[in-house]
Amino acid sequence: xxxxxxxxxxxxxxxxxxxxxxxxxxxxxxxxxxxxxxxxxxxxxxxxxxxxxxxxxxxxxxxxxxxxxxxxxxxxxxxxxxxxxxxxxxxxxxxxxxxxxxxxxxxxxxxxxxxxxxxxxxxxxxxxxxxxxxxxxxxxxxxxxxxxxxxxxxxxxxxxxxxxxxxxxxxxxxxxxxxxxxxxxxxxxxxxxxxxxxxxxxxxxxxxxxxxxxxxxxxxxxxxxxxxxxxxxxxxxxxxxxxxxxxxxxxxxxxxxxxxxxxxxxxxxxxxxxxxxxxxxxxxxxxxxxxxxxxxxxxxxxxxxxxx
Amino acid sequence: xxxxxxxxxxxxxxxxxxxxxxxxxxxxxxxxxxxxxxxxxxxxxxxxxxxxxxxxxxxxxxxxxxxxxxxxxxxxxxxxxxxxxxxxxxxxxxxxxxxxxxxxxxxxxxxxxxxxxxxxxxxxxxxxxxxxxxxxxxxxxxxxxxxxxxxxxxxxxxxxxxxxxxxxxxxxxxxxxxxxxxxxxxxxxxxxxxxxxxxxxxxxxxxxxxxxxxxxxxxxxxxxxxxxxxxxxxxxxxxxxxxxxxxxxxxxxxxxxxxxxxxxxxxxxxxxxxxxxxxxxxxxxxxxxxxxxxxxxxxxxxxxxxxx
Numbered sequence: 001x002x003x004x005x006x007x008x009x010x011x012x013x014x015x016x017x018x019x020x021x022x023x024x025x026x027x028x029x030x031x032x033x034x035x036x037x038x039x040x041x042x043x044x045x046x047x048x049x050x051x052x053x054x055x056x057x058x059x060x061x062x063x064x065x066x067x068x069x070x071x072x073x074x075x076x077x078x079x080x081x082x083x084x085x086x087x088x089x090x091x092x093x094x095x096x097x098x099x100x101x102x103x104x105x106x107x108x109x110x111x112x113x114x115x116x117x118x119x120x121x122x123x124x125x126x127x128x129x130x131x132x133x134x135x136x137x138x139x140x141x142x143x144x145x146x147x148x149x150x151x152x153x154x155x156x157x158x159x160x161x162x163x164x165x166x167x168x169x170x171x172x173x174x175x176x177x178x179x180x181x182x183x184x185x186x187x188x189x190x191x192x193x194x195x196x197x198x199x200x201x202x203x204x205x206x207x208x209x210x211x212x213x214x215x216x217x218x219x220x221x222x223x224x225x226x227x228x229x230x231x232x233x234x235x236x237x238x239x240x241x242x243x244x245x246x247x248x249x250x251x252x253x254x255x256x257x258x259x260x261x262x263x264x265x266x267x268x269x270x271x272x273x274x275x276x277x278x279x280x281x282x283x284x285x286x287x288x289x290x291x292x293x294x295x296x297x298x299x300x301x302x303x304x305x306x307x308x
Numbered sequence: 309x310x311x312x313x314x315x316x317x318x319x320x321x322x323x324x325x326x327x328x329x330x331x332x333x334x335x336x337x338x339x340x341x342x343x344x345x346x347x348x349x350x351x352x353x354x355x356x357x358x359x360x361x362x363x364x365x366x367x368x369x370x371x372x373x374x375x376x377x378x379x380x381x382x383x384x385x386x387x388x389x390x391x392x393x394x395x396x397x398x399x400x401x402x403x404x405x406x407x408x409x410x411x412x413x414x415x416x417x418x419x420x421x422x423x424x425x426x427x428x429x430x431x432x433x434x435x436x437x438x439x440x441x442x443x444x445x446x447x448x449x450x451x452x453x454x455x456x457x458x459x460x461x462x463x464x465x466x467x468x469x470x471x472x473x474x475x476x477x478x479x480x481x482x483x484x485x486x487x488x489x490x491x492x493x494x495x496x497x498x499x500x501x502x503x504x505x506x507x508x509x510x511x512x513x514x515x516x517x518x519x520x521x522x523x524x525x526x527x528x529x530x531x532x533x534x535x536x537x538x539x540x541x542x543x544x545x546x547x548x549x550x551x552x553x554x555x556x557x558x559x560x561x562x563x564x565x566x567x568x569x570x571x572x573x574x575x576x577x578x579x580x581x582x583x584x585x586x587x588x589x590x591x592x593x594x595x596x597x598x599x600x601x602x603x604x605x606x607x608x609x610x611x612x613x614x615x616x
Contacts, residue, residue, distance in 0.1 A: 219397075
């Protein structure tokens with residue numbers, strides 16, 4: 001059964017959204033296209049004070065990245081938080097987030113990949129629903145028009161989101177029939193696994209787990225799923241929504257489909273692969289933290305909106 | 309304070325040792341040199357029935373790999389278990405090990421890398437001390453004479469093992485002064501991290517943690533250490549022994565030394581880098597599960613023998 005969540009307000013034309021970099025570094029020219037898109041929707045994107053900071057693989061020191069998140073959550077003029085990109089680093093700062101501010105003025109947060117860790121922390125600290133979709137460091141090669149439309153719909157409308165399995169996706173053959181209802185939680189498999197043992201790991205009982213990955217070989221995907229299983233994190237799960245596993249199988253005779261089928265296929269719950277959600281071409285946006293219906297017979301994942 | 313451990317008997321000339329593949333696949337020609345070395349020490353190496361099985365990245369199905377481990381532990385003629393190699397797969401079978409057999413007739417188990425997961429399981433199930441060192445798939449290019457002598461000493465003598473920090477090692481500059489005593493536990497960072505949340509994750513309070521890694525970029529090392537920290541696994545630790553971090557820093561402007569210093573340097577315990585233990589050249593063998601003294605002032609790690 002879905003659990004209660006906090007839905008932030010839908011974004012409206014004229015709203016200010018803050019571009020924040022909780023993970024890896026970026027540059028203004030890399031978010032230019034994202035800014036153009038957001039502006040085209042009538043939003044007013046502004047970079048957080050340290051959005052372009054840089055310290056090795058991090059977008060500046062932990063203090064700066066946490067401060068930007070807290071600035072975005074505390075400033076009443078900011079109505080949405082658009083992460084520029086993933087990479088790595090959110091888990092270093094999530095314990096510094098002012099959750100009271102998040103609860104006081106819930107705002108929609110968009111991002112994916114390493115941002116899964118931020119979404120988990122906001123779920124833990126505020127039961128905040130969010131949006132799993134491309135960041136402001138927009139790449140037209142990966143995210144064509146339908147990707148933009150999908151992010152727009154998730155942020156600026158209160159319609160449910162339906163994503164269908166696509167025959168061309170590498171995980172399309174991963175399927176266990178059936179229909180499951182539950183809160184959609186998850187995102188990047190590495191970050192889900194890296195949450196095990198921390199207070200951010202959500203209770204997945206009754207949930208539909210969303211999984212996607214990029215550039216991890218099959219044996220590492222196996223290792224992560226094995227850890228989730230052995231840690232009991234998949235006990236009582238309602239279903240699994242399998243997104244894109246991009247550049248994960250090169251040079252291995254065990255395919256991603258083999259691994260996913262073997263490690264998820266015996267859980268006794270519906271599993272639907274082939275969803276264009278993740279790091280691949282045509283990446284679509286889905287809400288997370290809201291009630292979802294996974295219909296592995298019809299080949300669809302339908303998710304209640306993240307915003308109200 | 310070190311906790312009690314079960315020391316298996318020292319190996320003696322004439323003893324049979326079984327070559328087992330709990331993780332990735334290998335071939336007879338790849339263990340030929342290891343067999344030659346073991347034979348030269350007067351041991352009688354015999355391959356387990358499925359030592360050369362193969363199913364993708366695994367040395368055969370889980371059932372076969374578990375059966376081989378249980379054969380080795382149950383057969384009274386077998387006096388030691390030499391893993392052929394790491395790779396991946398031990399965590400898929402450790403829950404199938406007959407721990408009553410392990411406790412009934414404790415045997416020394418040697419291996420490293422993915423075998424860290426097996427050592428953790430044997431520690432959990434039997435408090436069995438073991439040997440962290442090269443497997444039977446011996447590579448002379450990585451493991452010269454001193455490596456062979458080190459493995460020989462750990463398996464076939466009851467002398468304590470002392471390993472000194474080496475100035476040429478990539479982690480040599482990782483150091484926090486001081487002296488720590490505790491049970492030496494650990495091995496490969498990926499596998500330690502992949503144990504979080506499972507029953508195999510040892511209680512590291514009072515322990516000296518051994519860490520080594522291969523082919524993981526600095527940001528992933530950061531992620532793993534951050535997970536260990538956030539999961540509380542490093543709370544109360546006595547010290548950290550840092551081995552080789554091989555091929556981990558190519559192309560990154562943040563070095564392995566930076567990451568290890570930053571994530572381990574503020575724990576308030578002695579940390580000693582530069583130990584030639586892991587996947588690098590001149591890899592030495594150390595017991596695990598036995599009392600150790602980490603002297604970061606003298607630059608030495610001294611470990612009580614795994615065997616009696």
